[in-house]
Amino acid sequence: xxxxxxxxxxxxxxxxxxxxxxxxxxxxxxxxxxxxxxxxxxxxxxxxxxxxxxxxxxxxxxxxxxxxxxxxxxxxxxxxxxxxxxxxxxxxxxxxxxxxxxxxxxxxxxxxxxxxxxxxxxxxxxxxxxxxxxxxxxxxxxxxxxxxxxxxxxxxxxxxxxxxxxxxxxxxxxxxxxxxxxxxxxxxxxxxxxxxxxxxxxxxxxxxxxxxxxxxxxxxxxxxxxxxxxxxxxxxxxxxxxxxxxxxxxxxxxxxxxxxxxxxxxxxxxxxxxxxxxxxxxxxxxxxxxxxxxxxxxxxxxxxxxxxxxxxxxxxxxxx
Amino acid sequence: xxxxxxxxxxxxxxxxxxxxxxxxxxxxxxxxxxxxxxxxxxxxxxxxxxxxxxxxxxxxxxxxxxxxxxxxxxxxxxxxxxxxxxxxxxxxxxxxxxxxxxxxxxxxxxxxxxxxxxxxxxxxxxxxxxxxxxxxxxxxxxxxxxxxxxxxxxxxxxxxxxxxxxxxxxxxxxxxxxxxxxxxxxxxxxxxxxxxxxxxxxxxxxxxxxxxxxxxxxxxxxxxxxxxxxxxxxxxxxxxxxxxxxxxxxxxxxxxxxxxxxxxxxxxxxxxxxxxxxxxxxxxxxxxxxxxxxxxxxxxxxxxxxxxxxxxxxxxxxxx
Numbered sequence: 001x002x003x004x005x006x007x008x009x010x011x012x013x014x015x016x017x018x019x020x021x022x023x024x025x026x027x028x029x030x031x032x033x034x035x036x037x038x039x040x041x042x043x044x045x046x047x048x049x050x051x052x053x054x055x056x057x058x059x060x061x062x063x064x065x066x067x068x069x070x071x072x073x074x075x076x077x078x079x080x081x082x083x084x085x086x087x088x089x090x091x092x093x094x095x096x097x098x099x100x101x102x103x104x105x106x107x108x109x110x111x112x113x114x115x116x117x118x119x120x121x122x123x124x125x126x127x128x129x130x131x132x133x134x135x136x137x138x139x140x141x142x143x144x145x146x147x148x149x150x151x152x153x154x155x156x157x158x159x160x161x162x163x164x165x166x167x168x169x170x171x172x173x174x175x176x177x178x179x180x181x182x183x184x185x186x187x188x189x190x191x192x193x194x195x196x197x198x199x200x201x202x203x204x205x206x207x208x209x210x211x212x213x214x215x216x217x218x219x220x221x222x223x224x225x226x227x228x229x230x231x232x233x234x235x236x237x238x239x240x241x242x243x244x245x246x247x248x249x250x251x252x253x254x255x256x257x258x259x260x261x262x263x264x265x266x267x268x269x270x271x272x273x274x275x276x277x278x279x280x281x282x283x284x285x286x287x288x289x290x291x292x293x294x295x296x297x298x299x300x301x302x303x304x305x306x307x308x309x310x311x312x313x314x315x316x317x318x319x320x
Numbered sequence: 321x322x323x324x325x326x327x328x329x330x331x332x333x334x335x336x337x338x339x340x341x342x343x344x345x346x347x348x349x350x351x352x353x354x355x356x357x358x359x360x361x362x363x364x365x366x367x368x369x370x371x372x373x374x375x376x377x378x379x380x381x382x383x384x385x386x387x388x389x390x391x392x393x394x395x396x397x398x399x400x401x402x403x404x405x406x407x408x409x410x411x412x413x414x415x416x417x418x419x420x421x422x423x424x425x426x427x428x429x430x431x432x433x434x435x436x437x438x439x440x441x442x443x444x445x446x447x448x449x450x451x452x453x454x455x456x457x458x459x460x461x462x463x464x465x466x467x468x469x470x471x472x473x474x475x476x477x478x479x480x481x482x483x484x485x486x487x488x489x490x491x492x493x494x495x496x497x498x499x500x501x502x503x504x505x506x507x508x509x510x511x512x513x514x515x516x517x518x519x520x521x522x523x524x525x526x527x528x529x530x531x532x533x534x535x536x537x538x539x540x541x542x543x544x545x546x547x548x549x550x551x552x553x554x555x556x557x558x559x560x561x562x563x564x565x566x567x568x569x570x571x572x573x574x575x576x577x578x579x580x581x582x583x584x585x586x587x588x589x590x591x592x593x594x595x596x597x598x599x600x601x602x603x604x605x606x607x608x609x610x611x612x613x614x615x616x617x618x619x620x621x622x623x624x625x626x627x628x629x630x631x632x633x634x635x636x637x638x639x640x
Contacts, residue, residue: 024460031467031471032464032467080433083429083430083433086425086426086429087425087426087429087430104470105406105407105425106406106407106470107467107470107471109403109406109407109429109432110403110407110463110466110467110470111467112429112433113400113403113432113436113459113463114460114463114464114467116433116436116459117456117457117459117460117463118456118460120440120452120455120456120459121453121456121457121460123452123456124449124452124453124455124456125453126449127449128449129444129446129447129448129449129452132440132443132444132449132452133441133444133445135440135444136437136438136440136441136443136444137437137441139433139436139437139440140344140434140437140438140441143430143433143434143437144352144434146430146433147351147352147427147430147431147434150424150426150427150430151351151427
């Protein structure tokens with residue numbers, strides 16, 4: 001969980017989200033239980049449930065429903081990560097060994113499926129078929145994004161391609177976190193669209209910063225080598241800006257089609273870090289955060305609105 | 321689809337189920353579309369949607385909802401098969417090449433996930449959170465069953481173990497097909513439980529016959545070698561009966577822990593076929609069908625009830 005002053009008052013609710021996430025797990029296979037415990041301990045910062053809780057409380061939604069919704073969204077996120085790690089062959093996630101590194105692929109596929117099922121059970125608990133539809137649609141968008149990336153061509157994408165890809169990967173689930181919370185609240189429907197845009201823009205900023213940290217981050221704390229996306233042939237915003245400014249750098253294309261040597265990749269990553277594109281990418285993320293905050297205009301005043309406004313700048317300045 | 325007189329009048333509705341199954345697919349990645357088409361063409365006999373349609377029509381449910389429910393259940397089934405084939409490393413399913421045989425594991429995992437998402441979207445369309453919960457719970461049961469099988473020990477299970485395993489694998493989804501149809505109908509709630517038992521018993525009979533056909537079936541039409549379950553270390557009802565009657569046959573244990581030679585397995589499968597346990601297993605399947613039919617007592621008379629009664633004996637006598 002995020003340990004930061006303006007969110008501390010949510011702690012008891014976030015503990016309930018965590019408890020809800022494993023509420024259907026008892027009675028199942030012991031190896032599966034162990035795997036789920038492992039995933040929970042290695043768990044993320046619960047940013048998506050934080051968005052759900054803040055948006056929902058601000059608009060007067062029932063706490064029980066928000067807890068189920070937050071837990072459901074975090075489980076959906078966890079399930080996609082489990083399958084994603086299998087697909088990437090990743091051995092570390094958030095600096096912890098992934099399930100994939102010590103389980104068979106079969107067990108990993110099934111554990112992801114099991115977590116999907118739990119996510120769907122919690123989503124159904126909320127009692128809103130509208131939220132349920134949105135939940136299922138979001139899963140489609142995420143998976144379609146992963147498939148597109150898998151089948152993608154080894155060329156430098158446009159910024160538009162990149163923005164759509166990070167919407168599929170990250171923005172869509174942030175958008176769900178905020179939109180579904182507004183949907184299940186008794187507040188006016190006029191809040192649903194701006195809530196969604198808030199989530200979408202916040203998710204976009206979050207992913208851009210994530211992609212920047214891949215170039216600049218502390219290798220040990222991130223748990224993977226600097227520039228690992230590019231080394232795997234995945235171009236992110238800094239590389240795209242760099243490609244626009246240096247269309248003749250052949251190493252960039254070589255990285256994307258997997259023919260670059262490690263030394264060439266090291267050199268390119270150094271050039272990218274020194275070229276000013278990192279600041280350019282962070283400026284873009286700042287614009288997204290501003291846009292997110294603008295969409296909160298007209299929402300009920302109070303500490304939830306304040307916290308949603310502070311969340312963006314906080315995510316921009318995180319160093320992991 | 322099943323081509324049999326007493327079900328022909330459902331044909332136009334089953335065509336709608338098939339159309340519904342791909343209704344969310346347009347606009348997605350072309351390779352994914354091709355894979356989905358492949359799966360639909362290789363598709364099964366739509367027995368689960370047939371159960372849903374018959375039960376729902378009999379109890380007065382809306383056709384649109386039944387179509388969505390039937391399509392959703394068939395997609396859930398398809399998604400589990402896609403992941404299952406990946407886990408088994410199976411190259412043929414229903415005599416057709418599986419997705420796994422010409423796709424990468426990554427694409428297969430994601431295609432399964434995508435089909436789960438479509439199934440959930442259709443289930444949400446029905447507008448019943450009760451049905452949605454049941455849907456998610458059924459997915460949990462199926463996946464937990466697969467995990468248990470994966471982690472299972474190489475010993476001869478009891479009949480009870482086997483019956484629970486085939487409930488997880490097959491009975492639970494047949495039970496959902498019938499129970500959810502009753503749930504979304506305007507008929508009295510008294511029908512919900514017997515509808516579920518009907519589905520559960522029919523599914524049990526279906527799976528026992530499937531397991532018998534693995535020993536007796538036409539190799540070319542089934543698309544896999546005779547006794548393939550046992551060769552993979554999976555004991556089914558004929559092998560369990562045989563083990564009860566021949567506790568000293570060491571080859572059975574060797575098959576289950578993967579140490580039997582092909583010649584030893586061939587010999588064991590021949591002994592099982594000649595030992596009378598096949599008829600014993602079929603008699604058990606007949607009992608399940610009788611039990612299923614008994615649970616229809618008190619349901620509204622008409623051609624749907626007649627067809628549900630005929631479905632069991634039909635499934636018992638199928639040769640593929």
